[in-house]
Amino acid sequence: MKDGRTHRDQSDPANDRLGPAHRRSALSRLSTEYVDVLVVGGGITGIGCALDAVTRGLTVAVVEQRDLASGTSSRSSKLIHGGLRYLEQFKFGLVKEALAERGLLMSQLAPHLVRPVNFLYPLTKFWERLYVGLAIGLYDLMAARKGNPLPRHKHLSRKEVRRRAPALAPHLYRGAVIYSDASVDDARYVVSAARTAAGLGALVLTSTKVTGIVRTENRVSGAQVECLETGNKFEILCGTVVNATGVWSGDIEEYAGGHGAKVRASKGIHLLIPRNRLELETGLILRTSESVLFVIPWDQHWIVGTTDTDWDLDRAHPAASQKDIRYLLSTLNEVLNTPLRYNDIVGVYAGLRPLLTGESEKTSKLSREHAVSISAPGLVSISGGKYTTYRVMAADTIDAVGIDQNLDLPPSATASVPLIGAAGYHQIRSDAEKLSQDTGLSLQVIDHLISRHGDRVGEILELISVDPKLGEPLAADHPYLRAEVVHAVRSEAALHLEDVLTRRTRLSVETSDRGTESAREVAELMAPELGWSEATVNHEVDHYLRRVASERESNNELDDQTADATRLGARDIRKGMS
Secondary structure (H helix, E strand, O other): OOOOOOOOOOOOOOOOOEOHHHHHHHHHHHOOOOEEEEEEOOOHHHHHHHHHHHHOOOOEEEEOOOOOOOOHHHOOOOEEOOOHHHHOOOOHHHHHHHHHHHHHHHHHHOOOOEEEEEEEEEEOOOOHHHHHHHHHHHHHHHHHOOOOOOOOOEEEOHHHHHHHOOOEOHHHOOEEEEEEEEEEOHHHHHHHHHHHHHHOOOEEEOOEEEEEEEEEOOEEEEEEEEEOOOOOEEEEEEEEEEEOOHHHHHHHHHHHOOOOOOEEEEEEEEEEEEHHHOOOOOEEEEEOOOOEEEEEEEOOEEEEEOOOEEOOOOOOOOOOOHHHHHHHHHHHHOOEOOOOOHHHOOEEEEEEEEEEOOOOOOHHHOEOOEEEEEEEOOEEEEEEOOHHHHHHHHHHHHHHHHHHHOOOOOOOOHHHOOOOOOOOHHHHHHOHHHHHHHHOOOHHHHHHHHHHHHHHHHHHHHHHHHOHHHHOEOOOOOOOEHHHHHHHHHHEOOOOHHHHHHHHOOHHHHOOOOOHHHHHHHHHHHHHHHOOOHHHHHHHHHHHHHHHHHHHHHHOOOOHHHHHHHHOOOOOOOOOOO
């Protein structure tokens, strides 16, 4: 069958709010309506696939068993980068592709969420200046071919390094090279992409678990799902199921009897350190015996990471052990004048990379590239990949959907579809002072809102104009506002307290109390939006407190097995999830 589709690139603001109304409509429609594509997985890969498909004129639904970006896509290093170290592995194609995507995301698709960040690469040996300079020079040259919005690298003398990075022990370096990459609020990016897809017609359902596969003759023709909020079970019928579940991809393959690419999970942990504990003007990149260590500027904190170790335990809640934490601290302390202490750590988080694998390779050596396969008729699987290249991965996946259904699809259009918040970002940024004057909010708060919501900042300001109390901060010394909680429920698909504290905000890792002191206030703000009783508020708060306690305890365990068992002491808030 041939079916000439047309591009769709005009989002409808009336439809892009992922609140309770969208959820009710999606549940009702998907129990009876057929869709061209059913995407399983609400991380950046799955949402990217949904956005790509809907812009090509396909009808699309996304189901996610937990929250948007609840897995790997909220637990990354927060970098959009070409992968400088992949040059050493001669992965020139991967680096070139990633650098092109970096430029596109920064300049057109999401300038409010993807921002420049500088890194200092200390030189410890006399020959490194030539070697590293040539590598980073090639990195800049490859980026420039697609229009690089970032400055070229610079060489620094030992004196200049001492001025820019007093925290580094001067006897350990001979100079440095400073270069530019980009950072991203990974969870917010996924939410923005999901809203963009919804505005174009995609149906997005979180807390909806796939429990089986529907077949028609020899073809996958849909999925059996369960709404974890109500317990309702139904079937979603479709032309193709897209398996974009990352480290869970094998589960969907097993349901369907398919054979896609083999994936292994690699655990990466990160620490958050207060900004004032490290006297640095820029981020750092340090070579280690196994890989590299990043120190990344992140608002009021530094993100220190990452590790790269095999993980075959619980995939939903990977635990950071004391061994992981001590490794990062000790590695960083080797180059610092004043060592960091364990109690300098404000937050810890752990995520899993879905890596393409052969048989027995170390996870640090496994491929960061992606693979798309029609693993069974009616089932397309996407595995591996990098956050930076999610859009390319999505395009390849929907191309495979076209082959699976024998459709004459137009080429991917997402290179010209900005995420919501992007189109008027530069104008709203230039109006920041006037917005501050007009609203009575500090310029710091306005800057914070613009950096998270772009030209949709008016959605937050409108809430505050109706109820000025919503303009108050949730936590001392942090810019998150009460209005952002209400907005998270009305427009960003937040259904539970942890959704807000861990992904719509970062209070779970950016505060020493890990969000516990704000938990009840946030739950009470969510309650009228979701129809919660006092008992439900108490349940949500109690669960979050248990979650934080189990995470803290797991961080003190010496090995992965014990840390995993301790972290699982707090059950999932969603019904039917372990």
